[in-house]
Amino acid sequence: MMTTGIVESRGQALAIHNLSLEFPTFSGAIKALDNVSINVAKAEIVGIVGESGCGKSVTTMAATGLLPKGRYRVTGGSVRIFGHSTLAMDESQLQDVRGKMVSTIFQEPMNALNPTIRIGKQLTDVIMRHEEASLTDARRIARDILADMLIGEPERVMNLYPFELSGGMRQRVLIAMAFSCNPGLIIADEPTTALDVTVQAVILRLIQNRARRTGTSVIFISHNVAVVSQLCDRLYVMYAGRIVEQGATRTVLDAPQHPYTQALLRCLPERVAPKQELEAITGAVPNLMHPPAGCYFQPRCKEAVDLCRSRSPQLEGADGRQVACWRRGVGPEISEQGSRQ
Amino acid sequence: MTERVHTITRPVLEVSDLNVRFPASRDWLGRPTSHVHAVNGVTLQVRGGRSLGIVGESGCGKSTLAQAIIGLAPYEQGRVAIDGQDFQTAQGRQKRDLRQKMQIVFQDPQSSLDRRLPVWRLISEPLHIRGGHSNAELHAKAEQLAAAVGLRPEHLDRLPHEFSGGQRQRIAIARAISTDPDLLVLDEPTSALDVSVQAQIVNLLLKLQRERGLTYLLISHDVALVRHFCDDVAVMYLGQIVESGPADEVLGNPRHPYTQTLLASAPSFETPLPTLAELRIGELPNNRKLPTGCFYRERCAKAVAGCEAPQVLQRLGDGRRQARCHLAQG
Numbered sequence A: 001m002m003t004t005g006i007v008e009s010r011g012q013a014l015a016i017h018n019l020s021l022e023f024p025t026f027s028g029a030i031k032a033l034d035n036v037s038i039n040v041a042k043a044e045i046v047g048i049v050g051e052s053g054c055g056k057s058v059t060t061m062a063a064t065g066l067l068p069k070g071r072y073r074v075t076g077g078s079v080r081i082f083g084h085s086t087l088a089m090d091e092s093q094l095q096d097v098r099g100k101m102v103s104t105i106f107q108e109p110m111n112a113l114n115p116t117i118r119i120g121k122q123l124t125d126v127i128m129r130h131e132e133a134s135l136t137d138a139r140r141i142a143r144d145i146l147a148d149m150l151i152g153e154p155e156r157v158m159n160l161y162p163f164e165l166s167g168g169m170r171q172r173v174l175i176a177m178a179f180s181c182n183p184g185l186i187i188a189d190e191p192t193t194a195l196d197v198t199v200q201a202v203i204l205r206l207i208q209n210r211a212r213r214t215g216t217s218v219i220f221i222s223h224n225v226a227v228v229s230q231l232c233d234r235l236y237v238m239y240a241g242r243i244v245e246q247g248a249t250r251t252v253l254d255a256p257q258h259p260y261t262q263a264l265l266r267c268l269p270e271r272v273a274p275k276q277e278l279e280a281i282t283g284a285v286p287n288l289m290h291p292p293a294g295c296y297f298q299p300r301c302k303e304a305v306d307l308c309r310s311r312s313p314q315l316e317g318a319d320g321r322q323v324a325c326w327r328r329g330v331g332p333e334i335s336e337q338g339s340r341q
Numbered sequence B: 001m002t003e004r005v006h007t008i009t010r011p012v013l014e015v016s017d018l019n020v021r022f023p024a025s026r027d028w029l030g031r032p033t034s035h036v037h038a039v040n041g042v043t044l045q046v047r048g049g050r051s052l053g054i055v056g057e058s059g060c061g062k063s064t065l066a067q068a069i070i071g072l073a074p075y076e077q078g079r080v081a082i083d084g085q086d087f088q089t090a091q092g093r094q095k096r097d098l099r100q101k102m103q104i105v106f107q108d109p110q111s112s113l114d115r116r117l118p119v120w121r122l123i124s125e126p127l128h129i130r131g132g133h134s135n136a137e138l139h140a141k142a143e144q145l146a147a148a149v150g151l152r153p154e155h156l157d158r159l160p161h162e163f164s165g166g167q168r169q170r171i172a173i174a175r176a177i178s179t180d181p182d183l184l185v186l187d188e189p190t191s192a193l194d195v196s197v198q199a200q201i202v203n204l205l206l207k208l209q210r211e212r213g214l215t216y217l218l219i220s221h222d223v224a225l226v227r228h229f230c231d232d233v234a235v236m237y238l239g240q241i242v243e244s245g246p247a248d249e250v251l252g253n254p255r256h257p258y259t260q261t262l263l264a265s266a267p268s269f270e271t272p273l274p275t276l277a278e279l280r281i282g283e284l285p286n287n288r289k290l291p292t293g294c295f296y297r298e299r300c301a302k303a304v305a306g307c308e309a310p311q312v313l314q315r316l317g318d319g320r321r322q323a324r325c326h327l328a329q330g
């Protein structure tokens, strides 16, 4: 089964198609993802932005089989990583995919490192497991990649325990670990959110430089639009478990189309004169156990019309630029609704 | 007339040569043998109705400074005055009165509110502590304060866990303004919030400032927020102020090498990610044994002869800008 699909998706590192997923609970199902489609080409750096709880982490964790077993239900869609369909895989196949094709870097590096094992051993273990390298070779690879992450005296650092490193150093060790077995795709889930901006900028550069040099694809998850704007080729905007807009980073940020993307950018202090009132988004994100009918942004949207309250807009537009909004685009229904105003 | 000008412009907060250190190790008698030097000679002023932003990387001493100002961290050297009165040396009733003139709002609205108390009790607690109010008066006062921060009357009897992060921060703000303080210390008040909620809280704080003439000390990692919110800014490094002045000047044209690195690193829509050569990898030096000479020297790309001497905060030209670097005089 690992071979099917390789041929037709050769150019894609990741293809998530119409993925829907829920978490059953006693009081009802939390509909965490609804029809999410995300494509990442080889060597592409793609951002996912959106506010907390919108489904950024669940999307990528579902794709790589990292969600808690038995606690969630996929209700539709498919995921392919370098052509391999991951949703149907068992744990050992998933481990294979996570070792050889995808690595994830999380926000809190302490949780991802074993506190009782020296950095060097943790790195060489990973390298030896995936590269079938000798210990001497693995140590050399580890040293080189730590140096590549601007860790001075890599030999000394390899002899330290995780708690002996600062947060920024730990995160660089984890990035070294993620790149060490040459995965085709790196998923970075808010890797710099807990770090200072001075360290953050270095880490973004390190990820970008190494990914570009090795042709590695990257999915970069962040709630910080400015960070994503500096790093990513293309951008997905999520709201309440749905993709609302997608396109080249500069296009989306310079000329946002979806009312939510527009509102999200307008509430940042960056683009407003000092002390002037910011355009806050009124209301709150919907409860995903009881999402509203129609467009999920409708209760907060200034442009909502009747259709928005009854039917969900789908992502429309050419591949390069898509928006899910009844008031955008050129379909017949849209112009009819638009003229109603 | 002159009286009024005088009250508007006089400093509500004056900090002079403040030093705060914590014992890091002790001998067998429990006497400290070494210290963490968190705040190392901070002098600043905030005039009534204005906002001072404090920026700097994690661990540089921002929160410790805030705690010392509001009397939560003791210090052996330096002076903090609120409305011209020294807080640490004040006694009895005067101290209690001064305490009411300054309040703090923390980053994490979750942990800063007692989860067992209904909202009206949380909001009116500082008044309750001051004493002299009946429960009915406290409830009525809480209702007014809730309205001022955009909470609804039906919220008053609920418990804090029933609220979102942004609403909890509104509760914390209502509580902070309950004693009608002159100074609000805001320690990363929006860092835990989404940007759409941050915008609501920022708008609220600016509105309260306009309406009540509040004076703010805002601690933040977010340069864009400080630029938006503050009249003046002070940049901290290893417990010292390394640059200060009007926010637009300092953030628009930084003169200290550390401020320059900090601003180049801040994520921005306009400027591309700096190259590794432009960035300086490095971390705060150990604050148990402070460096001699310029504290920034081991990370500074511009270090030259002369930097091994201790640097003082000096006024640049004839403006209000100050920097702690002999090269910044330029």
Ligand SMILES: Nc1ncnc2c1ncn2[C@@H]1O[C@H](COP(=O)(O)OP(=O)(O)OP(=O)(O)O)[C@@H](O)[C@H]1O
Pocket: B022, B023, B036, B037, B038, B056, B057, B058, B059, B060, B061, B062, B063, B064, B065, B287
């Ligand atoms: N109670 C304490 N005991 C010992 N050391 C302390 C104490 N409080 C703070 N410190 C130390 O003082 C220094 C300054 O800490 P502080 O919390 O003021 O930093 P900060 O600038 O607020 O950082 P952040 O941005 O992470 O909030 C740090 O080295 C910290 O470890």
Ligand SMILES: Nc1ncnc2c1ncn2[C@@H]1O[C@H](COP(=O)(O)OP(=O)(O)O)[C@@H](O)[C@H]1O
Pocket: A023, A030, A032, A050, A051, A052, A053, A054, A055, A056, A057, A058, A059, A068, A071, A288
């Ligand atoms: N294990 C879980 N059980 C129940 N709900 C979950 C679980 N993990 C995530 N969720 C819910 O799924 C939604 C999306 O979460 P997440 O992907 O973590 O958001 P973010 O965009 O902040 O990464 C949220 O409503 C969250 O509460």
Ligand code: SF4
Pocket: A258, A259, A260, A295, A296, A297, A298, A299, A301, A302, A303, A304, A305, A308, A313, A324, A325, A326, A327, A328
């Ligand atoms: S579909 Fe309607 S409610 Fe949704 S974003 Fe567009 S205009 Fe607003």
Ligand code: SF4
Pocket: B256, B257, B258, B294, B295, B296, B297, B298, B300, B301, B302, B303, B304, B306, B307, B311, B324, B325, B326, B327, B328
């Ligand atoms: S005094 Fe010297 S080391 Fe310190 S900031 Fe200025 S140039 Fe750099």
Ligand SMILES: [Mg+2]
Pocket: A056, A057, A058, A189
């Ligand atoms: Mg997440």
Ligand SMILES: [Mg+2]
Pocket: B062, B063, B064
């Ligand atoms: Mg702090």
